[in-house]
Structure formats: C-alpha cells, structure tokens
Amino acid sequence: MSLPVILHEAAELEAAEAITWYENEAGLGAAIREEIEATIEKIVQLPLAFPIVYAANVRGAQTHRFPYSIIFTIEENDIFVVAVFHTSRNPLVWKGRID
Secondary structure, rough: OOOOOOHHHHHHHHHHHHHHHHHHHHOOOHHHHHHHHHHHHHHOOHHOOEEEEEOOEEEEOOOOOEEEEEEEEEOOOEEEEEEEEEEEOOOOHHHOOOO
C-alpha cells in the first residue's frame, strides 16, 4: 500500500515557479512537470530507497533531466514533500520548513 503525498505550500509554489520558468525560457514547462510528477511517483513506490539528506528522516530524490531535488519526509500516514528545490539554491531555504 502506498502512502498519500502531501506538498508543503512552499513546495507547491516552487514547482509552479519552475514549470513557469522553464515554459517561458525554453518551452519545457510540460517536460519539467512530468519530471517532477515522475520523481514523486518513484518516491511513493519506494520512499526508503532515497538517501537521507538532513536530520534523521529528511530524504531527497533528484530529478533525472532537470537540476531539482524533491525533499521529503516519511510520516506515519503520508509522504510530506518539503521542497521542490533547485539544486544550486541554498538549502537553508527548505531546512526552515522542517518541524
């Protein structure tokens, strides 16, 4: 049984901003949306397969084609996506969302 996915409000905004930026700059909005969705689906399938990137239970999944990581925690009843994070940004941005 797979756990439901909940996105932090800021993670939803980050995803929307990435999609808009890639659409406006290179016409790749649909491609990055699919990549984000596919990465989240991989997380749902095997959440423990991804490495811990911070604290005891914060994990990260790298998108394949774009420089983004999906930062998430595995909660008791769901997967909580903390960030859809461009890998060149300062991780302190999303670390403040933990707890």
